[in-house]
Amino acid sequence: MALAIETIGLTKRYGSLVAVNKLNLQVEKNTIHGFLGPNGAGKTTTIKVLVGLLRPDGGTVRVLGREVYGDVPESRLKVGYMPELPRFPKHLKGWELLDLYGRMYGMTEQQRREQIPKLLEMVGLKGREKDFIGKYSKGMQQRLGIAQALLNDPELVILDEPSLGLDPVGMVEVRELVKNIAKEGRTVFLSSHLLFEVEQVCTHITIIHKGVALASDTLQNIYSRISGAATLVVELAKPIDSVADVLRKLPFVSGVEQGGRMLVIELKTHDDVRPQISQEITRAGGVIVSMSFKGRTLEEVFMQLITEFGGQK
Ligand SMILES: Nc1ncnc2c1ncn2[C@@H]1O[C@H](COP(=O)(O)OP(=O)(O)OP(=O)(O)O)[C@@H](O)[C@H]1O
Ligand SMILES: [Mg+2]
Structure with missing residues (x-):
């Protein structure tokens, strides 16, 4: 180099x-x-x-x-x-x-x-x-x-x-x-x-x-090195109660919050697990209207690093 x-x-x-x-x-x-x-x-x-x-x-x-x-x-x-x-x-x-x-x-x-x-x-x-x-x-x-x-x-x-x-x-x-x-x-x-x-x-x-x-x-590495979960936001055509429970059982999911048609899924992985998630939702009878990662902004990264640094002192 x-x-x-x-x-x-x-x-x-x-x-x-x-x-x-x-x-x-x-x-x-x-x-x-x-x-x-x-x-x-x-x-x-x-x-x-x-x-x-x-x-x-x-x-x-x-x-x-x-x-x-x-x-x-x-x-x-x-x-x-x-x-x-x-x-x-x-x-x-x-x-x-x-x-x-x-x-x-x-x-x-x-x-x-x-x-x-x-x-x-x-x-x-x-x-x-x-x-x-x-x-x-x-x-x-x-x-x-x-x-x-x-x-x-x-x-x-x-x-x-x-x-x-x-x-x-x-x-x-x-x-x-x-x-x-x-x-x-x-x-x-x-x-x-x-x-x-x-x-x-x-x-x-x-x-x-x-x-x-x-x-x-x-x-890229700075983004991906950040600890904490990646978050996936899914919009369903109509709310289905069982979907959240099904998703919670997946090994790479750490938490699911549901608010009406919206599901906010906290992941333990940075891998792209959208295919598995979509399969599970469909199997549980849900219809997906949209699905997107809630990206971590550089600002969050920055604040996290500064907070961690402050905590070390
Ligand atoms: N000539 C100087 N004499 C004394 N202290 C100084 C001097 N120049 C800078 N400092 C101090 O050194 C620290 C670093 O300042 P510096 O100007 O390098 O920061 P910076 O990252 O460029 O900030 P900014 O974004 O405001 O330009 C600050 O606490 C500043 O007050
Ligand atoms: Mg300066």
């Missing part, structure tokens, strides 16, 4: 506050990895360590195979970074800012001339590049931040809350943008406190709370 980011026991303190606590993080190459956690969880702190803006107090950090400890300029060359709520000098025009960053990256004039218009187009700022940044909306500044993060054609793109402060349309646009960035063979590591955002864009997630990683896996 090729890793774009690996931290082992990463710890960062601010005085007596442990902002990041022995964090083990593995981000596989060519994935979109969401770093999810509530406010103050330690996301920005971790990211600042990854890009060399903060020195860790403990642990090791490898980014694209290279050890990072504080500011190592070479390790930044293949990494694009968008800080949380980027705010750029108002007196510069959009393209001027990108040109300035391009020069800092050591891009030649020709490279800048080729690359900058492409990026402006990609982030939807074409036509506005000659306006002063002071006239940009928050969303436009955010998108300029993303363009800036892509300027050096990075292998790894680290975005700290890319949709913070955006309206719903802006959020959708940023999500599409992130997916396109990843399609070009890049690894994207993005932080967010928004479950639905992570759910819609990311292939992998790490959930962080109070500086501790509570879970890190593919989105």
Whole structure:
């Protein structure tokens, strides 16, 4: 497994506050990895360590195979970074800012001339590049931040809350943008406190709370690893009393509640047992109108992990 980011026991303190606590993080190459956690969880702190803006107090950090400890300029060359709520000098025009960053990256004039218009187009700022940044909306500044993060054609793109402060349309646009960035063979590591955002864009997630990683896996595995029953909701054409009793006898059923035509069946398994359930209901004389899994949302997963973590302390 090729890793774009690996931290082992990463710890960062601010005085007596442990902002990041022995964090083990593995981000596989060519994935979109969401770093999810509530406010103050330690996301920005971790990211600042990854890009060399903060020195860790403990642990090791490898980014694209290279050890990072504080500011190592070479390790930044293949990494694009968008800080949380980027705010750029108002007196510069959009393209001027990108040109300035391009020069800092050591891009030649020709490279800048080729690359900058492409990026402006990609982030939807074409036509506005000659306006002063002071006239940009928050969303436009955010998108300029993303363009800036892509300027050096990075292998790894680290975005700290890319949709913070955006309206719903802006959020959708940023999500599409992130997916396109990843399609070009890049690894994207993005932080967010928004479950639905992570759910819609990311292939992998790490959930962080109070500086501790509570879970890190593919989105699918995170869902399926969750303890507790899966629930199947069945609607019958008309209520039949015997059905619930029949279902209760099945080995993979832990409980059945009936309310009129609706049956709520708690399962002990995550296997798809709908065929067996439907067979039993039919045999008991029931007619099924609809049957669906009541999915566990990422929000439930998140709350469960946080509650479990709180309980351990
Ligand atoms: N410069 C600082 N000095 C002291 N404490 C800090 C500093 N920066 C962050 N902290 C504290 O460290 C903890 C982690 O903060 P961090 O900004 O990393 O969280 P976050 O997950 O990015 O939160 P958010 O979702 O609000 O951006 C918080 O308790 C915060 O108050
Ligand atoms: Mg933050």
